Amino acid sequence: MSGAAGVNIWRQPAQVWAVAFACVIAFMGIGLVDPILPAIAESLQASPVETELLFTSYLVVTGLAMLFTSWISSRIGTKATLLVGLGLIVVFALLCALSGSVDAVIGFRAGWGLGNALFISTALATIVGAASGGSAAAIILYEAALGLGIAVGPLLGGILGEISWRGPFFGVVGLMAIAFIAVTVLLRGADEKRVPVPLSAPFRALRQPALAVLAVAALFYNIGFFVLLAYSPFPLKFGAMGIGLTFFGWGVALAVTSVWVAPVLLRRLPRSTAMMLVLPLLALDLFAAAIVVGSPAALVACIIVGGLLLGLMNTILTESVMEATDLPRSVASSAYSAVRFLGGAAAPPIAAALAAAFGASVPFVFAGISVLISALTILIGRGALARIDGHEADAAEEAVAVLMGDAG
Structure with missing residues (x-):
């Protein structure tokens, strides 16, 4: 990313800003519903398990659709793929806002996931192709949009959620x-x-x-990611605004380490070593959350620390995918993302069910154990990962990695 030094990345054609703006909104969808989960559960008389299926339906469809987006966009073109994706998000976000039952919202979130998969699978390529200042400038713009969207989504969800649980959905529309x-x-x-x-x-x-090892590791890692994101609002017992502010801090922490800290770490450590360092630290953070789950302030601290570690892992894992094989990077990323999102899809309802059966701390223990399994997968499969420690990804490759790995 240093290749962008001396380039004014803010002087870009209008079409670049149009796609970048859409990227911010698309990535806001990751955390938008977080602050309103308790409100949806109360307003629609839904159990926490049912409410968590809002994440599951979205992530299952996003992951499965990732297997087909490269096939679609290579035939209908990038602009058509972008517009179909955006149009689906508008339609299904509106249907979510107008829904009268949690089952309907769950179903419409699945349609939203399809739209998001189509959009994010082509947005970066569009920005790189149209931006002035070369690919490095385009990458910085894209990563800025990604970080802004991840951070602002929960905050906007909290603000609009104070009015009504329907507010964030209308905002997205x-x-x-x-x-x-x-x-x-x-x-x-x-x-x-x-x-x-x-x-x-x-x-x-x-x-x-190599790709299979990374995909399995990502599946278990994503369980930890989405327990922290999707389950934590329930034990916090905050209102929509309090949850929104908490996950705004989480999103900022994730964006900072993903964009700035991870490249510094990877200049000093091989990728597989970095993963085996960060994953146990993330597991410890989740175990700490299990211990302090009764203290909102301490749990908020664990969530923010988790954001810092998640940002590192997102970049390290997805860069590794880019270097793991000789396959076209869009194909490798699609396959990896599909498996990874399955972990994210399963985690929220499992966490809610564990909390109902065994207590509020158990989901965080489950998440910590899953992250340790991810670390063990990397350790056992390290022989197949030798290639990822011997290649330096260039700036464009790193950006594609962030695109596909952080979309969920």
């Missing part, structure tokens, strides 16, 4: 509609000729030992 119009009017020249990608490519990719 308005913002995404603006993004849709902006991309329609301003995005030109994005539909260059593409080479069709075989439908089977991501499935074949998972036969590669």
Whole structure:
């Protein structure tokens, strides 16, 4: 990213800003519903397990769709893929806002996940192709949009959630509609000729030992990620604004380490070593959360520390995927992301069920053990990962890694 030194990244064509704005809104969707989970449970008379399925339906569909987005976009073009994705998000966010039952919201969140997968799978390529100042400047813009979206999503969800649990969904409808119009009017020249990608490519990719090891490690890591994100609002017992502010801090911490700290760490340590350092620290943080779950202030501290560690792992893991095989990076990322999101999809309802059966601390223990399994997977499979420690990813490759790995 140092390649952007001396380049004014803020002087960009209007079409770049249109896609970057849409990226911010898309990534806001990751944490937008977090502050309103307790309110949805109360208003729609839903159990915590049912409420957590809002994450599950979204992540299952996003993950499965990732297996097919490269096939779709290589045939209909980037602009069409972006607009279909944005249009689906607008429609399904509106349906969520108008829903009268938790089952309906769960179903419509699945449609939202499909739209998000289509959009984020092509947004970075569009920005890189249209930005002035080279790929490094485009990457900085994209990462800034990603970090801003992850941080602002919970905050906006908290503000609008104080009015009604429907408020955040209506907010997304308005913002995404603006993004849709902006991309329609301003995005030109994005539909260059593409080479069709075989439908089977991501499935074949998972036969590669290195990619399989990283995908399994990411699956268990993502359980820890989404227990922290999706379950924590319940034991905090804050209102929507309090939860929103807590996860705004979490998002800022995640963005800072992902964009600035992880590259510094990786200049000093091999990628596999860095993962085996950060994963046990994350597990310790989750075990600490289990111990202090009855103290809101201490739990908030664990959530923020978790954000710092999650930001490191997101970048390290996804960069590793980029270097693990000779496969096209979009194919490797799609296969990896699909498996990873399955862990995220399973974690929230399992956590809620464990809390109901055994107490509020047990989900964090479950998350910590899952993260340790992730570390053990890297340790056992390190022989297959020798390649990731011997390659330096260039700036464009690092950005693709962040795109696919942090989309969930």
